[in-house]
Amino acid sequence: MSQVKRVLAMLYWLPAAVLLTDLYTVKQVSGRSMQPTLNPDSSLLWRDVGLFDRVSIYTQRYNRGDIVALKSPYDAKRELVKRIIAVEGDIVRTLAPNPEAEVRVPKNHIWVEGDAFHSQDSNTFGPVPLGLVDSRLVFLVWPIWRLGFPGLLRPNTHPRVSPTPTQ
Amino acid sequence: MPSRLFNRLQVFRSKPWSYQVKFLGFKTLQLANLLGALHLLSYVGTISPMSGPSMLPTLANEGEVVIENRWSHRWNPDSLRRGDLVTLRSPLDRTRIICKRVIGLPGDVICVDPTGQKAPSTEHVVVPRGHMWIIGDNAAYSRDSRDYGPVPMGLIQGRLFARIWPIREFTIFRNPTTYLDY
Numbered sequence: 001m002s003q004v005k006r007v008l009a010m011l012y013w014l015p016a017a018v019l020l021t022d023l024y025t026v027k028q029v030s031g032r033s034m035q036p037t038l039n040p041d042s043s044l045l046w047r048d049v050g051l052f053d054r055v056s057i058y059t060q061r062y063n064r065g066d067i068v069a070l071k072s073p074y075d076a077k078r079e080l081v082k083r084i085i086a087v088e089g090d091i092v093r094t095l096a097p098n099p100e101a102e103v104r105v106p107k108n109h110i111w112v113e114g115d116a117f118h119s120q121d122s123n124t125f126g127p128v129p130l131g132l133v134d135s136r137l138v139f140l141v142w143p144i145w146r147l148g149f150p151g152l153l154r155p156n157t158h159p160r161v162s163p164t165p166t167q
Numbered sequence: 168m169p170s171r172l173f174n175r176l177q178v179f180r181s182k183p184w185s186y187q188v189k190f191l192g193f194k195t196l197q198l199a200n201l202l203g204a205l206h207l208l209s210y211v212g213t214i215s216p217m218s219g220p221s222m223l224p225t226l227a228n229e230g231e232v233v234i235e236n237r238w239s240h241r242w243n244p245d246s247l248r249r250g251d252l253v254t255l256r257s258p259l260d261r262t263r264i265i266c267k268r269v270i271g272l273p274g275d276v277i278c279v280d281p282t283g284q285k286a287p288s289t290e291h292v293v294v295p296r297g298h299m300w301i302i303g304d305n306a307a308y309s310r311d312s313r314d315y316g317p318v319p320m321g322l323i324q325g326r327l328f329a330r331i332w333p334i335r336e337f338t339i340f341r342n343p344t345t346y347l348d349y
Contacts, residue, residue: 012200013196013200014203014207015200015201015202015203015204015206015207016196016199016200016203017203018203018206018207019199019202019203019206020203022206070321071319071321072297072319072321073297073298073319073321074295074296074297074319075296075297076244076297076319076320076321076323077244107259107260108257108258108259108260108261109258128319129256129258129261129318129319129322130261131255131256131257131258131261131321131322132319132321132322133261
């Protein structure tokens with residue numbers, strides 16, 4: 001009887017838990033496109049797990065250098081973890097697969113790239129609408145020896161980006 | 168009734184402060200839980216007011232309320248068909264939710280604007296993987312794929328299921344597409 005009660009209590013508090021995971025959520029990073037910042041072990045024996053923050057996307061507190069999780073423009077079911085290289089108005093000198101040499105990031109879009117070479121990023125699919133961005137990585141929680149802030153303290157600048165003068 | 172409430176307040180104030188803090192904390196949690204329950208419902212469907220001229224004559228300019236199906240695009244994204252009405256985050260402004268009709272799915276060849284107003288009428292586009300081509304029913308007053316090109320399906324919020332207000336105009340939106348064999 002007490003077990004039934006316990007289950008009922010958990011069910012009762014489920015909505016609050018879901019609400020909480022909609023503000024802050026824990027995700028596992030798979031793939032190697034963010035090496036060496038995330039998943040530095042190439043054999044992928046362990047994968048990094050991070051705490052992702054959705055509030056700062058809602059309040060538009062993100063900047064160049066932040067790591068974000070976003071829905072892939074090519075497949076809505078897949079989620080990518082990339083670094084914001086440029087925000088709206090910036091001019092980016094692109095890399096290999098992109099047909100254009102320079103791109104100005106349109107309004108309400110960002111330019112994302114992986115830290116590693118082999119990465120499917122804005123050089124393939126172009127600037128990404130902000131509506132696809134889900135959350136921002138704030139903290140690494142697993143593995144235990146990597147607990148902490150994962151290479152977030154990157155400078156606000158990038159050698160291939162000329163920022164808008166207003167910012 | 169007010170005197171009863173007042174009595175309860177008096178009883179509450181006579182308790183030790185540790186009880187008061189616990190009681191208020193629990194009530195706050197319960198309130199958060201209630202909000203969470205409402206939020207959970209929005210995973211399945213929402214009731215949303217619609218406004219704007221871009222979907223005339225399917226949806227009126229203002230004063231209409233629809234039920235949005237928020238579940239099936241999460242559960243089965245491949246069930247999206249040409250002719251469906253979708254709500255999505257505007258690619259031009261992430262805080263705005265817009266409603267358009269799906270015209271093209273990945274791989275389709277689309278004539279950007281047959282009237283030749285927004286693009287030369289000979290210009291054709293292949294919809295990329297994971298994208299769709301959306302157009303408002305009121306082509307003259309709609310900013311859509313003709314302006315910003317194909318949009319990622321990840322922007323979809325939901326699909327329109329039915330109009331519930333005004334009651335006389337109650338409609339379940341059916342997919343009007345007919346395919347021609349040739």
